[in-house]
Amino acid sequence: MESQKESHHSFTVLSCLFFLCVRLHLAYGGDCPADGRTWVPYKDRCYHFVHGKEDEIKSYTFERAKSLCQNFELLTIQSAEENDFVIEYCPNVWKGNVNVWLGMYYDTNSENMRWLSETPVTFRNWEYSPDSSDLPLMDTCVALHSNSGKWENVSCSHEVENGVVCEIAQEAEQAKQKPSALLSAVVILSVVSILGISAAIWFLHQKHAVGSTIITAFEYHPPYRVLETDQSCLIEAEESDNVP
Structure with a gap:
């Protein structure tokens, strides 16, 4: 007995x-949108790399990029690790070098670049000094080069880029740091x-x-x-x- x-x-x-x-796995697994698109989880965020048909030239204006990410955020980069994640995943979606739109704009009130989410730009990875750009401040946007991971100032209204990445925070009850x-x-x-x-x-x-x-x-x-x-x-x- x-x-x-x-x-x-x-x-x-x-x-x-x-x-x-099992509870640890479920609690820290994260949860991305189930809307039929491919979302890639990274830490507490989810990313959708927009890609068209391979036999069509992919080029998007800044306004078009924002519309493709409607109800989500256009790509924001908050750390060197996140920047590395994006450029390392790009070859899984696109062939060759891709210039990805960043969700950044020039804020006339603060006279600084800000993310579209209205958060300040705390991490920077410029290829050239932004002060050297001759673009009008109101027409200054930023693109990320997938081959180098560097950022470059480009025209919001006249430039077209061939990469768009949308992102969103994972659901609050699931978005916890992984063990x-x-x-x-x-x-x-x-x-x-x-x-x-x-x-x-x-x-x-x-x-x-x-x-x-x-x-x-x-x-x-x-x-x-x-x-x-x-x-x-x-x-x-x-x-x-x-x-x-």
Whole structure:
């Protein structure tokens, strides 16, 4: 009975740990829009790389790029890691060098470049100094070169680019930072450790238990000894003499 309780307790602990691992996966998995388009998750954001038919020349004005990302954001870059992610994924969608529109404009109120989401530009990766551009400030937009990852000032109204990327934040209840490799390793090691300790405790309990199936299973049972012919005859004779 005690061994059954030990086994049941071990099973309960392992089940709880398994459930915890599943919950961690679901909680940190993220959730992108299910609108029939291909969305690529990265950290707490989702990205859609717009691409047309391969036999057609793809070129989009800045206004067209914004309309393609209606209800979403035109690509914003907030860090070097995000910039690297975009240029590393581009070859999966487009062939050759692509100039991708960034959702950036010149704000006359602050006299600085801002993202269309109205957030300030905190990360910059200019190919040339923006001060060297001779574009009118009101007509200044930015494109990202996929071959170098650098940014360049271009005309909002006269330039056409061949890359558009839309993005959106993952759903609030799902958009949590993914667990680190260290946390995952700790969870896995905990499961393995509990399994090993439980198995050792169960084995030691069985070894010292009275009437244990493990011990009795290895008890020595001598084989049945067949009497020799002469001994058998002698026993039969004695039995016959004792019969009244």
